[in-house]
Each structure stands twice: as structure tokens, then as C-alpha cells.
Amino acid sequence: MDRPYVVLSAAVSLDGFLDDASGQRLLLSNEEDFDRVDEVRAGVDAILVGAGTIRADDPGLLVRSAERRGSRVARGLAESPVKVTLTTSGHLDPEAAFFTAGAGEKLVYASESAMVDGLNATVVKGLDLPGALADLKGRGVERLLVEGGGEVHTEFLTGGLADELHLAVAPVFVGDESAPRFLRPGRFPGGRAKLVETRALGDVVLMRYLLAEQDERDLVRLRQAIDLAENCPPSATFRVGAVVTDADDTVLATGFSGETDPRDHAEEAALAKIDPQDPRLAHATIYSSLEPCGERASRPLTCTEHILRAGIPRVVFAWREPSIFVEGTGAELLAEAGRAVVEIPALAPFVQRTNAHLR
Ligand SMILES: NC(=O)C1=CN([C@@H]2O[C@H](COP(=O)(O)OP(=O)(O)OC[C@H]3O[C@@H](n4cnc5c(N)ncnc54)[C@H](OP(=O)(O)O)[C@@H]3O)[C@@H](O)[C@H]2O)C=CC1
Numbered sequence: 001m002d003r004p005y006v007v008l009s010a011a012v013s014l015d016g017f018l019d020d021a022s023g024q025r026l027l028l029s030n031e032e033d034f035d036r037v038d039e040v041r042a043g044v045d046a047i048l049v050g051a052g053t054i055r056a057d058d059p060g061l062l063v064r065s066a067e068r069r070g071s072r073v074a075r076g077l078a079e080s081p082v083k084v085t086l087t088t089s090g091h092l093d094p095e096a097a098f099f100t101a102g103a104g105e106k107l108v109y110a111s112e113s114a115m116v117d118g119l120n121a122t123v124v125k126g127l128d129l130p131g132a133l134a135d136l137k138g139r140g141v142e143r144l145l146v147e148g149g150g151e152v153h154t155e156f157l158t159g160g161l162a163d164e165l166h167l168a169v170a171p172v173f174v175g176d177e178s179a180p181r182f183l184r185p186g187r188f189p190g191g192r193a194k195l196v197e198t199r200a201l202g203d204v205v206l207m208r209y210l211l212a213e214q215d216e217r218d219l220v221r222l223r224q225a226i227d228l229a230e231n232c233p234p235s236a237t238f239r240v241g242a243v244v245t246d247a248d249d250t251v252l253a254t255g256f257s258g259e260t261d262p263r264d265h266a267e268e269a270a271l272a273k274i275d276p277q278d279p280r281l282a283h284a285t286i287y288s289s290l291e292p293c294g295e296r297a298s299r300p301l302t303c304t305e306h307i308l309r310a311g312i313p314r315v316v317f318a319w320r321e322p323s324i325f326v327e328g329t330g331a332e333l334l335a336e337a338g339r340a341v342v343e344i345p346a347l348a349p350f351v352q353r354t355n356a357h358l359r
């Protein structure tokens with residue numbers, strides 16, 4: 001894909017507003033929800049807001065938690081994601097927190113004619129939104145969080161440029177026609193978005209939707225792999241589940257980490273149950289809650305090597321391995337070897353929760 005994986009995030013009132021019309025920023029999220037957003041921020045490469053949000057809210061767009069900032073630095077990342085904004089008018093205050101808070105990189109995508117001198121930022125002119133997203137990807141941004149506002153959310157959704165939507169509904173009414181609505185009128189994607197999670201955070205309810213088309217079978221089987229990890233015995237390493245299916249979606253085997261030995265990885269535990277000569281392996285898919293390991297200390301063969309040896313042509317996983325024990329290289333190695341590799345990040349938060357002991 002010639003753009004980053006895009007997550008849209010917004011908090012709305014019960015009557016669908018992003019803010020009131022008072023000129024003061026309306027806090028719709030509660031503390032728990034702001035902490036959830038902070039966690040999402042900590043997991044992305046860049047955060048984008050429209051110039052309207054910079055003018056209205058003066059956001060800092062930093063990762064608030066010192067622990068999360070520390071863990072980013074330990075992974076070789078900047079403390080906070082790159083900040084990105086869009087402007088046609090160029091009406092941006094150089095003293096805005098967007099430009100002055102935090103040491104990280106700031107990027108402004110501006111129209112050709114915008115007057116954007118004197119900003120502490122890299123300015124790129126003349127790109128439309130798909131062009132800006134391709135440019136971000138070229139700069140190494142794999143995951144982009146879009147925090148609004150309404151015009152920008154509308155543009156991403158109507159342009160088919162978003163993969164996930166995180167909508168937090170707060171128990172308040174705004175009731176003012178002059179306040180900004182979550183979305184403007186437009187031609188939105190048809191059909192029903194796929195609900196992947198609801199979560200109550202005190203009095204706020206989070207809904208997470210998957211917007212991009214995803215094979216329903218993949219979602220069901222990956223969810224099954226994620227749930228299998230609940231069987232893992234207590235461990236100081238990852239708790240992972242795996243499912244292997246044939247071309248007709250019949251389950252050939254399942255496995256989870258530590259199933260028969262503390263060193264077992266989920267994929268190898270599942271593959272150990274299948275005859276290596278089984279012809280169905282040639283058209284099989286392996287689902288793993290975590291990216292298959294590409295490096296390993298506990299045993300000589302990595303899960304990537306097990307999958308390659310088994311001849312499985314397709315691999316689906318939810319969470320890219322964070323560099324806690326080794327670098328996550330499995331997806332890359334499998335793709336280089338010509339295997340189809342599908343990542344479904346919308347399901348990663350469930351895997352992260354099963355592995356909360358590693359934080
Ligand atoms: N509750 C929540 O979760 C959130 C609430 N908000 C609220 O939303 C409101 C702001 O939303 P809104 O007014 O819609 O503004 P936006 O933040 O969506 O910004 C819109 C502006 O972005 C620029 N822009 C958008 N698309 C492009 C493009 N393709 N190329 C160049 N520039 C572009 C234009 O800037 P320019 O005018 O400079 O040309 C445009 O006016 C505020 O009240 C804020 O508090 C904001 C974020 C989250």
C-alpha cells in the first residue's frame with residue numbers, strides 16, 4: 001500500500017459533536033480515555049491534525065506517559081511521534097504548541113500558495129492528501145494516527161484513506177448547531193463498517209471499527225488464535241496462539257506458547273501436530289496472534305523457518321513483534337521468501353492485553 005496504516009480517532013458527544021462553540025476546548029474524554037489515546041499515540045510513527053484543530057485547541061500532540069516515552073526511546077524511536085498538519089491558508093501560529101512542544105520532527109503539508117515562512121517544521125507544498133500520505137510513507141511512517149478535526153476526518157473517510165476508526169462516545173450533549181460535528185456531509189464508504197471492539201472506560205464507551213475490506217474468515221481465525229493464547233501457562237515471554245487451516249478453512253491444528261514445554265512457540269506447537277507430508281499444507285494458512293519469530297534464542301529453528309519448511313504459503317498475524325527480546329523480522333523474511341503475509345493491526349490491542357506482563 002502506498003500509504004501508512006491509518007487510524008482515525010475522535011471523541012464525540014452523544015449528539016455527535018466534536019466540541020462546543022464556546023472557543024474553549026471541550027474535554028469529552030475522561031482520564032481513562034485520554035490514557036487510552038496516549039497508548040495509541042505511543043504506538044504510531046506520526047500524528048496528524050488539521051490546521052483548524054491547531055488553531056482551535058493548540059494541541060501538543062506528545063506522548064504524555066513518561067513510561068511510554070521511555071519505552072519508545074528504548075526501541076530506538078523518538079520520544080513522541082512525528083507531528084503532521086495540513087493547511088491551504090497557511091494560517092498557523094509559529095508559537096503554537098504543535099511547533100514548540102517536544103523535540104520531534106514536525107511536518108506541514110501546505111498548498112502551493114500558502115505563506116508558511118518561519119515555522120519550526122519541514123514544509124512540503126503542493127501535494128493532495130493521497131500524495132501527502134505517500135510522502136509520509138516514503139519518510140518511514142508506517143502507522144499514522146489522525147486525531148481530527150471534523151474536516152480532516154471527513155476527507156480521510158470519503159477518500160477511502162482510513163483503515164480503522166476509534167470513536168469514543170462521551171455522556172454529554174452539546175446541542176448547538178454552530179458547534180463542529182464529527183463529520184461533514186459527504187460520500188462515505190458504503191455498507192457496514194466492521195465492529196472489532198467495544199470497551200467501557202468509566203462513563204466513556206470506545207468503539208473500534210475496521211474500515212478496510214478484510215476477509216471475514218481471516219478475522220474469525222485470527223480471533224481464535226488470539227483467544228487460544230489465554231491457555232498459555234504464566235510466562236516471562238510472549239503468550240501467543242496459532243491456528244493452521246487448509247484451503248477450505250478446516251482447522252488442521254492449533255497451538256499456544258508453552259503448550260508442552262516452556263520453550264514451545266505457538267506456531268511450532270501447532271505445526272508439530274501436522275504430518276510434514278500432509279498435502280493440505282501446500283494451500284494452508286497459519287494464523288498467529290504475534291508475528292512469527294525471525295530470530296530466536298530458546299531453540300535452533302525459528303517459527304519463520306518452521307513455516308518455510310512446512311511449505312505454508314500464507315501467514316496472517318495481528319501484532320508485529322515489539323523489540324523486547326529480539327528484533328521482529330519474521331514478516332519481512334516470510335515475504336522475501338515469497339509467502340503471502342497479512343497483518344491485521346486492528347486485532348493487535350487484544351494481543352497486547354494478553355501480554356500486558358511484558359510492559
Ligand atoms: N473531540 C475530538 O476528538 C476532537 C475535536 N476537535 C475539534 O474539532 C474542531 C476543528 O475541526 P475542523 O474545524 O473541522 O478542522 P480540522 O482540524 O479538520 O482542520 C481543517 C483545516 O485543515 C486544513 N486542511 C484540511 N484538509 C486539507 C488538505 N487536503 N490540504 C490542505 N489543507 C487541508 C485546512 O486548513 P486551512 O484552513 O489552514 O487552510 C482546513 O481548514 C475544533 O473545535 C476541535 O476542538 C479536533 C480534534 C479532535
Ligand SMILES: Nc1c(N[C@@H]2O[C@H](COP(=O)(O)O)[C@@H](O)[C@H]2O)[nH]c(=O)[nH]c1=O
Pocket residue numbers: 010011025026027028029033034037049053054057058059060061062147148
Ligand atoms: N477533545 C478531545 C480530543 N481532542 C484531541 O486531542 C488533541 C489535544 O491533545 P494534547 O496534544 O494532548 O493537548 C486535540 O488536538 C484533538 O485532536 N481528543 C480526545 O481523545 N478526547 C477529547 O475529548
